[in-house]
Amino acid sequence: MFYAAEDNNVIKVSILIPVYNVEKYLKQCLCSVVNQTLKEIEIICVDDGSTDSSGQILDDYAQKDSRIKVLHKENSGYGDSLNRALETAQGEYIGILESDDFAEPDMYEFLYQIAVSESLDCVKSNYYRYSEEGRVYHEALRNCDYGVVFSADENMEKFFTGAINIWAGIYRREFLLKNDIRFLCTPGASYQDLSFWFKVYVSAERSCFTKRAFINYRVDNSASSVKSKDKVFFICDEVAECKKYLYRTNRSLDVFYPRLIKIMYAVYRWNANRIAVSHLKEFMNRIVPEMKEDKQGRYMDRTIFEDWQWEEFRCMVELSDAFIRMQYIQRGNELCENNKVYGQMIVKYLCDRDIYIYGAGKYGKRLKHLLRQNGYNREIRYLVSEIDDCKKEGNVTCITDASLDKQKVVVVAVADVVKKVDMLEKAREQGFQQVFAIDDVIRNLFEK
Structure with a gap:
């Protein structure tokens, strides 16, 4: 359903969509915004020099819906695309939508109503993890308070525990302009939402979270690694930009x-x-000197880290060679003579402990096989978050089962970093006192 905007309509939300070679998903994305229940919107699409049919798709939609504005330019990167869109935007609030994702029909009406009623600088929501097999509600803000208006310095502990994303909310345009919140422009860069996200959160005086989810965040390719050497260090540039912003705007460093x-x-x-x-x-080699300097600096606060996070931080700084070896092991690569050596070491660490393996997929089964190969003869039971997570094969129990022995060691065995963190938290919530990820076990061995 397309819409013809009236000249005298006040633009409530400007939706910014950076586009680059995404013809496969672009129509689904555009359909989700032109069919929003909030009609007083403008849709600013920036074609970043696409070489597929993305540019033509944008032009076709713009001819049918006068709210769509298309900017074509040579390829200059994600950050520059969004900065140009921000300069063009006229809406009271700003929303950002990735061109391979799509939004629920009432997203911008719901968020706009909350923002206006509470005079918010920013309102954020949860989202769905979407793939062709289906979608799952992801409560990225589960540690935050819903429906409470606050600023970062009033609620620091919970404010920075939410997922780093910029597309699950809307932002007051005047607030962005006043606080000089822009994207870092690095051609060909990745992860350019980090510094924008950080700038918003340290500057916002009135923010609010809602438990609802609206964005269908496509995860089909989320596990792929960064192959291009040129993209390896862009995350470092984003962190540097965050630090510069704190100093430049005289934010409270403490x-x-x-x-x-x-x-x-x-x-x-x-x-x-x-x-x-x-x-x-x-x-x-690039990040360790920076992390070491901050670890030893005046602003280091050990108390805001969970114990396992602090140990991992320390490992990255003080035992970077061991950290690299862990990465090779996790990815199934051989770094030294062979993995049998590491299997023997893991068994040596776990030999006098009764354990559960939390994760019954390929990674969990690989760990069990490794243990058995190297002489671990105690009973091994798999734990899963939901009993449907895997086939109901022998020795599989749900983590919430009250009959589980809370004195046993829980070893989380999963490759996905996000899932690993969720599983560590869930095991601790269930009352287990000794909870490790497999890389924690290996790190402990290297430290001995």
Whole structure:
């Protein structure tokens, strides 16, 4: 359903869509915005020099719906595309939509009503993880308070625990302009939403979260690693931009810099899991001096890290060679003589412990096989988050089963970083006192 905008309509939300070679998903994305229940919108699409039919698709939609504005330009990157769209936008609020995702029909009406009623700078929501097999509700803001208006310095602990994304909410345009919140322009860069996200959160005086989900975030290709060497260090540029913004805008360093150190650890750890292993050592050589400097600096706050996070942070800084070896093991690559050596070491660490393996997929089964190969003879039971997570084969139990022995060690065995964090938290919530990921076990071995 297309719409002809009236000249005297006040634009309530400007929806910015950066586009580059996404012809496969673009129509679904555009249909989701032209069919929004909020009609007083403008849709600004920036074609970043696409070489497929994306540009033509945008022009075709713009001819049918006068709310769509298309900017064609030479390829200059994601950040520059969104900055140009921001300069063009006239809406009271700004929404950002990735061109391979799509929104629920009432997204912008629902968020706009909350924003206006509470005079918000920013309102954020949860989202759906979407693939061709279906979608799953992802409560990225589960540790936050819903429906409560606050600023970052009033609720620091929960404010920075939500997922780093910029597309699950809307932002007051005047607030962005006043606080000089723009994207970092680095041609060909990735992860350029980090510094925008950080700038919003340290600047917003009135923010609010809703439990509802609206964005269908496509995860079909989310596990692919970064193959191009040129993209390895862009996350470092984003972290540097966050630090510069704190100094440039005279934000309270005592309040915000410790949180930025924790964010730096999280995104560097995430990037290390994604980049091609051939680039890993070079990446570690780049980030370790920075992490070490911050670890020893005046703004380091150990208390805001969970114990397992702090140990991982310390491992990355002080035992970077061991950290690299862990990455090779996790990805099934041999770094030294053979994996049998590591299997023997893992068994040595776990030999006098009764364990559950949390994760019954390929990674969990690989761990069990490795243990058995190297002489671990105790009973091994798999735990899963939901009993439907895997086939109902022998020795599979749901993590919430009250009969489980809380004195046993839970070893999380999963390759996906996001799932690993969720599983670690869930196991601790169930009352298990000794919870490790398999890389934690290996790290402990290297430290001995």
